[in-house]
Amino acid sequence: MTKRKAVALISGGLDSLLAARVIQNQGIHVEGINFYTGFCVEGHTHAIRKKDKAKPKRNNALWSAEQLSMKLHIIDISEEYKDIVINPKHGYGAHLNPCLDCKIFMVQKALDWANDNDFDFIITGEVIGQRPKSQRKETMPIIARESGAEDRLLRPLCAQNLPATLPEREGWINRDELFGFSGRNRKPQIELANKLGFEEFAQPAGGCCFLTDEAYSNKLADLWRYRGEKRYELDDIMLLKIGRHIRPAPNFKMIVSREEGENNFLEGYRKQFLHLRTVSHNGPLTLIDGEPNAEDIELAARIAARFSQGKQDTEVQVKATFPDGQSKILGVAPILPTEIPQGWYV
Amino acid sequence: MSTHQLNAQNLLCPMPVIKTQDKIATLASGDILEVSCTDPGVLSDIPAWCRINGHKLLHSEQSDRIIKLTIEVIHENDR
Ligand code: SF4
Numbered sequence: 001m002t003k004r005k006a007v008a009l010i011s012g013g014l015d016s017l018l019a020a021r022v023i024q025n026q027g028i029h030v031e032g033i034n035f036y037t038g039f040c041v042e043g044h045t046h047a048i049r050k051k052d053k054a055k056p057k058r059n060n061a062l063w064s065a066e067q068l069s070m071k072l073h074i075i076d077i078s079e080e081y082k083d084i085v086i087n088p089k090h091g092y093g094a095h096l097n098p099c100l101d102c103k104i105f106m107v108q109k110a111l112d113w114a115n116d117n118d119f120d121f122i123i124t125g126e127v128i129g130q131r132p133k134s135q136r137k138e139t140m141p142i143i144a145r146e147s148g149a150e151d152r153l154l155r156p157l158c159a160q161n162l163p164a165t166l167p168e169r170e171g172w173i174n175r176d177e178l179f180g181f182s183g184r185n186r187k188p189q190i191e192l193a194n195k196l197g198f199e200e201f202a203q204p205a206g207g208c209c210f211l212t213d214e215a216y217s218n219k220l221a222d223l224w225r226y227r228g229e230k231r232y233e234l235d236d237i238m239l240l241k242i243g244r245h246i247r248p249a250p251n252f253k254m255i256v257s258r259e260e261g262e263n264n265f266l267e268g269y270r271k272q273f274l275h276l277r278t279v280s281h282n283g284p285l286t287l288i289d290g291e292p293n294a295e296d297i298e299l300a301a302r303i304a305a306r307f308s309q310g311k312q313d314t315e316v317q318v319k320a321t322f323p324d325g326q327s328k329i330l331g332v333a334p335i336l337p338t339e340i341p342q343g344w345y346v
Numbered sequence: 347m348s349t350h351q352l353n354a355q356n357l358l359c360p361m362p363v364i365k366t367q368d369k370i371a372t373l374a375s376g377d378i379l380e381v382s383c384t385d386p387g388v389l390s391d392i393p394a395w396c397r398i399n400g401h402k403l404l405h406s407e408q409s410d411r412i413i414k415l416t417i418e419v420i421h422e423n424d425r
Pocket residue numbers: 097098099100102103134207208209210211212
């Protein structure tokens with residue numbers, strides 16, 4: 001008998017780890033697939049901020065694959081994913097997270113991969129009722145149908161609450177050994193993890209995607225509003241993860257680094273932007289996005305001076321360098337904190 | 347058997363891993379790939395990726411901000 005093959009969507013969280021192991025335990029060859037959208041929290045934040053350097057830097061999807069002794073294919077979908085974020089057919093969740101469209105897209109991509117590589121079905125760690133928007137009883141068939149996966153999509157952790165899928169009907173999988181989890185209670189997953197011998201596992205508290213983060217979504221919404229269109233480049237969404245974002249006027253925004261790690265990261269972008277550096281005192285690197293006029297640049301220099309070690313002094317020298325390489329030095333008085341309205345902080 | 351270079355500097359994880367994965371897919375068993383990166387996350391991610399996929403990490407070193415990893419490609423059929 002040919003050994004059946006399944007591709008598992010691996011997020012790095014506990015549920016996808018369990019789903020894959022449950023299917024491996026039924027004698028199926030499982031390989032993992034993990035998608036990079038550009039909004040993944042993993043890697044970026046801890047790589048950039050120096051204060052986070054002490055935290056473990058592991059990539060949870062790779063770690064899961066290692067626990068499962070299975071191959072993992074990491075696929076960059078960040079370009080195609082833009083359309084999902086910009087025009088989600090099923091709308092957004094609490095913030096700018098297009099979870100339902102995202103799930104459909106990822107399953108569709110996994111299906112393409114399965115077809116190209118002769119895999120028989122797809123598995124996910126979804127649980128009915130686990131997430132208010134994308135993991136509901138009504139959304140499960142929508143994902144299966146709109147992705148094109150139909151009954152080749154198996155959710156081992158809640159399969160007993162759903163109609164039998166192809167692998168179950170064909171007898172490749174024993175439905176009785178799958179599960180009927182539902183709701184937000186994590187206890188059944190923890191118990192199953194213990195039973196399957198997983199002692200340490202990833203439980204990302206704030207999710208693994210920046211789009212579910214309110215502050216991040218506000219910055220993305222601000223970018224679209226002032227650009228006058230819903231559009232982004234990968235560099236834009238990277239920069240939204242870094243620094244203080246201050247918009248003193250509709251025509252420009254400042255990105256002020258908060259510490260050395262962010263400074264180093266922003267250095268990589270300085271040639272693309274007008275940027276400010278305090279020269280008389282130590283201070284952060286500031287990028288300016290937009291079209292500021294001379295007065296705006298002076299205001300930005302005063303704000304940048306506020307975040308430098310010269311904030312109490314009467315004058316700070318700030319070097320403004322333009323993308324064409326030209327530069328000028330401005331002597332400015334650091335702005336007072338009371339002169340920065342809270343509404344400028346994006 | 348030949349040696350190849352991959353520049354993954356200024357890319358944040360998991361992009362250096364993806365670039366390494368995609369480059370190795372084009373190489374033959376026995377080839378050597380030298381990857382240079384700046385994201386310290388690669389020091390855990392690329393070795394993990396090699397272990398999972400059966401390639402051999404020969405060497406890793408960090409100097410200043412640059413991290414270099416040397417990998418021997420070993421495809422499944424050649425193990
Ligand atoms: S949290 Fe992010 S990655 Fe996860 S389904 Fe929602 S949009 Fe997609």
